[in-house]
Amino acid sequence: MIPTIDYIQAHFDAYNSRFWGGSLPPVPVKLSHAKGFLGKVTFTRRRQGLFGGYRNENFVLRINARIDLPEELVQDTILHEMIHYYIAVNQWRDNSSHGELFRREMKRINAEGNRHITISHRLTESQRTQAVRHKTRAVAIVHFEDGKTGIKVVPNKPQHIQYWHRAVMRTFNRPFSRLTQISRIEWLLSDNDYFARFPSSVAMRVYLIDNPSELPLTKTKNEKNN
Numbered sequence: 001m002i003p004t005i006d007y008i009q010a011h012f013d014a015y016n017s018r019f020w021g022g023s024l025p026p027v028p029v030k031l032s033h034a035k036g037f038l039g040k041v042t043f044t045r046r047r048q049g050l051f052g053g054y055r056n057e058n059f060v061l062r063i064n065a066r067i068d069l070p071e072e073l074v075q076d077t078i079l080h081e082m083i084h085y086y087i088a089v090n091q092w093r094d095n096s097s098h099g100e101l102f103r104r105e106m107k108r109i110n111a112e113g114n115r116h117i118t119i120s121h122r123l124t125e126s127q128r129t130q131a132v133r134h135k136t137r138a139v140a141i142v143h144f145e146d147g148k149t150g151i152k153v154v155p156n157k158p159q160h161i162q163y164w165h166r167a168v169m170r171t172f173n174r175p176f177s178r179l180t181q182i183s184r185i186e187w188l189l190s191d192n193d194y195f196a197r198f199p200s201s202v203a204m205r206v207y208l209i210d211n212p213s214e215l216p217l218t219k220t221k222n223e224k225n226n
């Protein structure tokens, strides 16, 4: 699921009363479209007085709305960020970003709520695979003159496919090239997870495949011969 602000707000309220006795003040919620993190609590630390006091304020709770994740994980992410918020809004300082205070709260809520909150802001490998399952990739299957087969995943936009196709042919098949020539490129639009292992870009790089017969080659969109 991809959470909405209303969804996050409703869960914030429910978790606040269940796990913190409703003690957390309301916080602005924003959706994030970052690739790198699932959630984040941001705030400013303002100096107070002359002798080194600080106060955390201007809190914002951000939850990722770019990646389609299992609902459980979205909920655990909200809880994870609420623990950060709980610590910061009480003006406590933990001994590291997921230090003793954080872990104590995490254990308590995991036990009381039968949750699976972790100290990671990032996706595990299997979550990443789940998250990208619905993604359709443009896959070039590159057949070389010497019989070898290579794969390249290109961002799934016509202009990227066209650009890469032309550029890779120019690169490999230019006169007197010392690279093995390409005999033909097949294009495939695939949502098979197999292709998630290849970086998606327009870089002039082709990954050779050991067993081309094992490629999951269904849904051939079109074929170009050169």
Ligand SMILES: [Zn+2]
Pocket (backbone or CB within 6 Å): 080, 084, 097, 098, 119, 120, 121
């Ligand atoms: Zn964290």
